[in-house]
Amino acid sequence: MTDLVELERRGVVAHLTLNSPSSLNALSDAMLAALKARFTEIATSSEIKAVVLKGAGKVFCAGHDLKEMQAGRESDDKGRAYFADLFARCSEVMLMIPKLPQPVIAEVHGIATAAGCQLVASCDMAVAAEGTRFGVNGVNIGLFCSTPMVALTRNVPRKVAFEMLTTGEFIDSTRAREVGLVNRVVPHDQLDAEVSRLAETVAAKLSLAVKVGKRAFYEQITMDTRAAYEHASAVMVENMLARDTAEGVQAFIEKRKPDWAE
Incomplete structure (x- = not known):
């Protein structure tokens, strides 16, 4: 299960990688379970001082697994119980991040959409590669990003969040920094080094x-x-x-x- 979220220790910093590039690191049922398992493991560690969260492949995270969600409609209640459970489980994972004793830094590249953008907003800090795109674009397919909205509206100004939620339009990394969704923007080839420096700086404190x-x-x-x-x-x-x-x-x-x- 936890192979979907790989853990690499670099000294006292834990680097977690969403490892399903073929699905654009979608937050499937299995991915959410793997993230929960990793966060639970890290929460009790006295050796880990900071956490980096990133995605394998071309993107950070494209949100929920829509194919899996559609399959949930096949139940007698048309998916009501499954959807309620899915969003509750996703919310639980997001809420684990601010409760972790260690600071969590999102290392973002490619795209972070819908629940993927929610994941970035839920982290304590975020560093993005130049050209990264962020969106809560569910409205484009008729699904308002209500749960991603919770984290987003606690990161960016109200009118910016509402515009993103109702238009489904993406913002780039420069705009994401301007509105407070990410802390820093760096060239892609410097992303890992910049995040590592930030994590190590935090980890060196008491x-x-x-x-x-x-x-x-x-x-x-x-x-x-x-x-x-x-x-x-x-x-x-x-x-x-x-x-x-x-x-x-x-x-x-x-x-x-x-x-x-x-």
Whole structure:
């Protein structure tokens, strides 16, 4: 199962590759199960400090497997139960990404469409190759991208998201960076190196700080401003009381490298 999502360890960084290029790395039932298995495995690892998610072949991910979805219509209820289960399982996988203790960086090339674009938007950061195209284009075949919309509208301005969702038109990597869907855009031949540098930079930080910071980031973002400050203040108190944080602060004062236990 998990061969559909290959895992390569480069030091403390895990590189996950959607490995179904013949289907444009579609999020089939098997692919979703494989992603869930990999995320579950990584969540409990103290050795992995950052995660890179990419696609094999010509594209990052073309969204759901439409042939598989059409086959689901053959049931007595015309696919109602299957579709409900599919979208619930896909949502569960997307929600695992912000809950992982490690930062997750999407390495995007070719295209990222519909649920593939949702996958990019669900990652903590994203780096795209020049010329990559992004779309929530289900409306072109009569299916509004309602679940991809959830992640998209939490990444880009409302009017940009609505235009993409209702026109089905694609945006290129330059526009994706302008609206906040991706962090960086680089030439294709520099994509792997750039993502690796970013992942290694994050992985070199105190993992305890990154872990509590990532959790707090997603917790506070849904709160009003006052509640967010109260929550973030409490998180910083606990962070400051950690042994390695005390050592990091003292090392900075003394202008030396910190002696972290991790």
